[in-house]
Amino acid sequence: MPLIGCIADDFTGGTDLANNLVKSGFRTRQVIGVPDSESPNEAVDAVVVALKSRSIPAADAVSQSLAALEWLRRQGCEKFYFKYCSTFDSTPAGNIGPVAEALMDALGVDGTLFCPAFPATGRTVYQGHLFVGDRLLNDSGMEQHPLNPMRDADLVRWLGRQTQAATGLVDHACLSRGEAATRERIDQLIAEGRPLIVTDTLDDAQLTTLARASAHLPLVTGGSGLALGLGALYQPAVADPGQLPPVQGSAVILAGSASRRTREQIEHATTRLPTYTLDPQRLADAFDATLDAVMAWAAPQLGDTPLLIHSDTRPEAVEAAQAQLGVEAAGALIERALATLAERLLAQGVRQWIVAGGETSGAIVQALGIAALRIGPEIAPGVPWTHATTAEGDIHLALKSGNFGAPEMFTSAWEIIR
Ligand SMILES: Nc1ncnc2c1ncn2[C@@H]1O[C@H](COP(=O)(O)OP(=O)(O)O)[C@@H](O)[C@H]1O
Ligand SMILES: O=C(O)[C@@H](O)C(=O)COP(=O)(O)O
Numbered sequence: 192m193p194l195i196g197c198i199a200d201d202f203t204g205g206t207d208l209a210n211n212l213v214k215s216g217f218r219t220r221q222v223i224g225v226p227d228s229e230s231p232n233e234a235v236d237a238v239v240v241a242l243k244s245r246s247i248p249a250a251d252a253v254s255q256s257l258a259a260l261e262w263l264r265r266q267g268c269e270k271f272y273f274k275y276c277s278t279f280d281s282t283p284a285g286n287i288g289p290v291a292e293a294l295m296d297a298l299g300v301d302g303t304l305f306c307p308a309f310p311a312t313g314r315t316v317y318q319g320h321l322f323v324g325d326r327l328l329n330d331s332g333m334e335q336h337p338l339n340p341m342r343d344a345d346l347v348r349w350l351g352r353q354t355q356a357a358t359g360l361v362d363h364a365c366l367s368r369g370e371a372a373t374r375e376r377i378d379q380l381i382a383e384g385r386p387l388i389v390t391d392t393l394d395d396a397q398l399t400t401l402a403r404a405s406a407h408l409p410l411v412t413g414g415s416g417l418a419l420g421l422g423a424l425y426q427p428a429v430a431d432p433g434q435l436p437p438v439q440g441s442a443v444i445l446a447g448s449a450s451r452r453t454r455e456q457i458e459h460a461t462t463r464l465p466t467y468t469l470d471p472q473r474l475a476d477a478f479d480a481t482l483d484a485v486m487a488w489a490a491p492q493l494g495d496t497p498l499l500i501h502s503d504t505r506p507e508a509v510e511a512a513q514a515q516l517g518v519e520a521a522g523a524l525i526e527r528a529l530a531t532l533a534e535r536l537l538a539q540g541v542r543q544w545i546v547a548g549g550e551t552s553g554a555i556v557q558a559l560g561i562a563a564l565r566i567g568p569e570i571a572p573g574v575p576w577t578h579a580t581t582a583e584g585d586i587h588l589a590l591k592s593g594n595f596g597a598p599e600m601f602t603s604a605w606e607i608i609r
Contacts (some may be wrong), residue, residue: 193426196268196274198259198294200252200275201549202556203574203592205241208274209566210413210432210575212237212566215422218430221456221564221577223556225258230266234346236427238266241564244555245275246338246522249285252291253295260297270409271298272421272551277314277414278328279307279321279346280339281353288353291412292388302381304405306413307348308392311572312595314414314495319347319360332451332594337509338522338550346389354572359385366390375406392416399423415573435567436607437579438587440542441493443528444601445596446501448548449509450473450593456547457501460601465492466499471521474528484530486535493539499601500532502548506552526551530558537583545589545604552590563587570604571596 192454199205205221212219217236225240240259244252252572260271273294281287287305295303306314313324323331328344338538343349351358360381366373380388388402395416402420405411424480444460446453460466467488473481489498502525512521533544546552564577567587578587587608591600 192237193269194235194267194584195270195272195421196260196263196266197237197239197272197274198256198263199239199241200245200290201243202241202278204274204286204415204550205239206564206575206577207573207592207595208272208418209239210562210569210573211415211418212239213430213432213566215358215419216427216429217422217564218428221566223561223563225255225564232576236430238268240262242549243409243557244286244290244361244549245280246517247286247501249289252286252290256290257293257297259457260294273410273412273436274399274420275307277307277312277333277416277551278323278333278341279349280336281349282339283352285353287412288387292354292356294410295386298409300409301409302377302386302388303410303412304377304388304390304401305346306390306392306401306417307346307412309392309414309415309416310392310398310575314416315393316346316389317363317394318391318600319362319389320344320345325458335449335506337513337518350387354387354389356375357385358389359383361388361389361390363393365393365433367402370400370403377404382547388564389485392399416456417591420507427474430574432567432569435565435576435587437587438542438578438585440540442495442497442587443536444497444499444542444545445551446499446547447525447529447551448593449504450548452594452596452598453547454504456601457499458594459598460499463602464497464499466501469500469502469524469525469528470509470586471525472515473505474524476529478593480537483530484541485532489536490539493541496607497543497545497601502528502529506603530554534558542586543585543605543608544586544599545591556590570607571600576584576608
């Protein structure tokens with residue numbers, strides 16, 4: 192079995208992928224950013240390098256991803272997996288297409304798959320169109336995403352706008368004919384000069400078909416779902432996430448995600464947990480004073496009952512902040528606010544964390560100075576509890592992708608680690 196090297200374009204995506212790899216039996220190590228040194232000598236089957244490269248300029252995403260690839264090759268990886276969002280978060284400028292093409296060039300491969308599907312969370316692909324539950328992607332709430340509004344569910348067309356090379360599709364009818372027919376179709380598309388192959392997927396069985404049919408490709412790309420198929424392909428020795436080492440300390444939820452599901456989770460938690468809503472306008476006018484006010488509110492309440500601190504992500508609030516500050520600056524301001532609060536809360540003894548949103552998680556994990564994550568028990572498909580070490584001590588941390596988890600997750604997740 193080859194050692195699998197994975198590059199995730201955000202940190203929630205990294206834990207999502209690591210979680211599915213562990214579920215599939217792979218002993219998995221997740222590192223944050225490209226490490227300065229080589230991996231410790233421990234027996235693993237898969238390594239995930241989590242980057243924050245989803246919403247940065249395409250050229251930077253390419254160079255970070257190539258650096259991750261080189262590091263993974265030095266660790267002995269032979270099969271590679273580029274992980275992006277199951278809702279294909281990107282813009283016409285990238286970064287999914289440019290990064291995939293650069294990885295293909297660096298590996299000298301002539302074709303790869305694009306498989307964002309994750310049926311357990313309702314992400315399926317039919318005739319190249321991405322669905323979230325029963326809605327097309329462009330009608331799922333993702334069309335209002337603050338950084339990468341997804342306004343086209345046709346992935347063949349969307350990916351085609353990001354890349355030089357031609358795109359193709361392995362459709363549902365082909366997949367239903369099984370592994371050999373699917374492999375033949377993949378090879379035929381590559382031979383025809385259509386190396387960027389979007390795949391339909393309706394269920395987990397088709398993820399297995401895809402994993403088997405693409406076993407000969409050194410590089411695959413997708414959401415985390417395909418990792419479930421890789422388990423059936425390689426049948427690794429069983430990895431048991433087991434219980435994480437216990438950690439004592441107070442609990443906080445930090446949410447910068449503007450996703451529809453996170454808004455539902457906030458709504459559910461607001462009536463049950465002490466809650467603070469960050470106003471982007473106030474942050475723009477008086478950043479330090481606003482954070483001081485949040486800390487003055489939080490400090491006396493820290494304890495076993497989690498506190499919820501979240502950005503105001505009602506569509507009208509996002510629109511107003513972006514109109515005042517610009518799209519990138521508004522996002523960066525809120526990320527900086529939550530990251531600074533995380534540092535201050537860590538110093539006050541917070542040791543149990545849920546963070547919602549991929550970009551938000553990137554900012555917070557970097558602020559907490561975390562180098563690696565150990566994957567623990569699953570809260571919901573795509574969301575594991577993890578264990579990490581910071582300069583202040585060990586913590587439990589769940590990085591929650593925007594649209595993952597049940598509406599009551601912010602109040603129910605804690606039972607799993609306590
Ligand atoms: N009110 C707001 N106005 C503008 N941007 C916001 C607002 N609230 C949050 N954001 C930004 O939106 C982005 C959300 O992305 P992310 O954290 O990946 O979560 P998700 O993808 O689930 O929405 C972050 O950059 C965050 O700082
Ligand atoms: O694949 C997924 O959906 C997630 O792993 C993911 O990347 C989600 O990103 P955010 O919604 O930005 O948290």
